[in-house]
Amino acid sequence: MKNKVMLVLIVLVLGLSLVLSGCNTQTELTKVKVSEVTHSIFYAPQYAALTQGFFKEEGLEIELTNGAGADKVMTGVLSGQVDIGFAGPEASVYVYNEGKEDHSVVFAQLTNGDGTFLMGRKSDTQFKWSDLEGKTVIGGRKGGMPAIVLQYVLSKNGLTNGKDVFIDTTMQFAAMPGAFMGGQGDYVIIFEPTASSMEKEGKAYIVASLGKDSGEIPYTAYFTKKSTIEKNPELIQKFTNAIYKGQRWVANHSPEEIAKAIKPQFPEEKDEILVSSVKRYKEQNSWKTDPVLNEKDFYLLQQIIKDAGELNKIAPYKNVVTTRFAEKSVQDIK
Numbered sequence: 001m002k003n004k005v006m007l008v009l010i011v012l013v014l015g016l017s018l019v020l021s022g023c024n025t026q027t028e029l030t031k032v033k034v035s036e037v038t039h040s041i042f043y044a045p046q047y048a049a050l051t052q053g054f055f056k057e058e059g060l061e062i063e064l065t066n067g068a069g070a071d072k073v074m075t076g077v078l079s080g081q082v083d084i085g086f087a088g089p090e091a092s093v094y095v096y097n098e099g100k101e102d103h104s105v106v107f108a109q110l111t112n113g114d115g116t117f118l119m120g121r122k123s124d125t126q127f128k129w130s131d132l133e134g135k136t137v138i139g140g141r142k143g144g145m146p147a148i149v150l151q152y153v154l155s156k157n158g159l160t161n162g163k164d165v166f167i168d169t170t171m172q173f174a175a176m177p178g179a180f181m182g183g184q185g186d187y188v189i190i191f192e193p194t195a196s197s198m199e200k201e202g203k204a205y206i207v208a209s210l211g212k213d214s215g216e217i218p219y220t221a222y223f224t225k226k227s228t229i230e231k232n233p234e235l236i237q238k239f240t241n242a243i244y245k246g247q248r249w250v251a252n253h254s255p256e257e258i259a260k261a262i263k264p265q266f267p268e269e270k271d272e273i274l275v276s277s278v279k280r281y282k283e284q285n286s287w288k289t290d291p292v293l294n295e296k297d298f299y300l301l302q303q304i305i306k307d308a309g310e311l312n313k314i315a316p317y318k319n320v321v322t323t324r325f326a327e328k329s330v331q332d333i334k
Contacts, residue, residue: 029059029061030059030061030235031061032055032061032063032083032239033084034063034064034082034083034084034085034086035064035065035066035072035086036066036067036086036087037068037070037086037088038068038069038174040191040193040194041192041266041277041278041281042111042191042281043110043111043220044262044278044281045249046086046243046246047261047262047264047265048258049246049249051261054241054246055242058241058242060235060238060242065082067082068174069174070087070090071091074087074091074092074095074104077104077223077224083224084224085224086220086221086222086223087145087220088144088220088221089106089223089293090143090145090148090310091223092104092106092223093305093311093320096315096319096320097315103226103320104223104320105225105229105320105322106222106320107221107224107229107321107322107326108240108243108244108293108326109218109220109221109288110220110221110222110247110287110288111218111220111287112219113211113214113216113285113286114145114146114210114211114219115191115211115286116146116190116211117189117190117191117195117280118137118188118189118209119187119189119190119199119204120186120187120204120207121186123205124207127207129153129154129157129159129208130158130159132187133165134164135166136165136186137165137166137168137185137187138171138185138187138188139189140173140189141169141172142169142310143169144169144173145219145220146173146189146210147308148304149214149304150189151167152304152308153214155307156214176190177190177194181198188204192277193269193273193274193277195277196276196277196280197269209280211281212284217297217301217304218293218294218297221293222239222243222291224236229322237329240328241329243291243329244333245333247288248289248333249261250282255282258278258282259274259278262274290330291325291326291329292323292330295317295321298321
């Protein structure tokens with residue numbers, strides 16, 4: 001009798017072990033290394049996808065790092081240090097035009113326009129772009145989207161870089177707030193939540209929105225190597241699905257709800273700063289409602305870059321962008 005009881009216990013333990021083993025297999029996540037150009041509330045749909053579990057729903061575990069610049073993000077992608085890069089599409093255009101065989105391909109767009117704000121040393125509710133005449137604006141890295149869009153907006157307002165106004169492109173974005181507060185430049189362009197924090201502390205004041213004044217531009221997108229898409233399209237599809245879910249979630253929730261959802265990504269930021277930052281971006285339509293990068297927008301972006309003197313030739317849309325994953329996400333996720 002004793003032996004029979006022991007045998008039953010052994011069978012039960014073995015059965016339980018098999019069940020648990022099967023559960024572990026089912027919930028095992030695929031790790032994906034992602035490098036973002038900077039850490040900003042501007043990327044709220046991405047953070048919502050993380051905190052609301054949309055990546056996990058797709059079987060993915062995201063390892064997110066701050067690349068601190070599109071050039072560094074692209075280096076990480078091309079070297080294989082990260083799987084997916086998140087920066088301006090211009091980075092992929094530059095790489096393609098250099099003739100690299102295994103170049104990067106853009107597969108999903110997140111933001112709908114510029115996310116920076118022009119900040120001055122004094123509050124100015126009557127600011128006009130013509131006020132920048134004879135001034136220096138700290139504008140980020142040469143060839144980067146912030147500096148390029150700034151130049152585009154200046155041009156739209158009749159100002160020429162290097163003649164009417166000077167854009168300082170000698171520093172990376174992370175160094176710009178400190179440089180401005182240290183006395184460099186007359187104006188600076190800054191992402192949220194840094195812009196609101198500087199304003200609350202009385203160190204600088206938002207006088208204009210680059211997003212409002214530049215209009216819709218494919219500002220930030222996801223890309224990976226061509227070989228990665230060829231070898232692992234399932235991973236790219238799952239990633240795009242999660243991003244689209246994040247975009248849908250943000251579109252259907254209030255600034256307060258979004259701020260609460262992304263708080264884990266900005267644990268040291270005050271709630272009021274998070275809410276005001278999200279509200280600014282939501283009001284100016286900063287986020288795409290789907291991840292499809294349209295052809296006309298891609299060519300508009302390149303024309304802006306070319307006009308800024310940073311592009312010698314236009315890269316073909318079909319070679320640098322794929323919409324197959326974004327279109328499938330929109331089709332399948334309801």
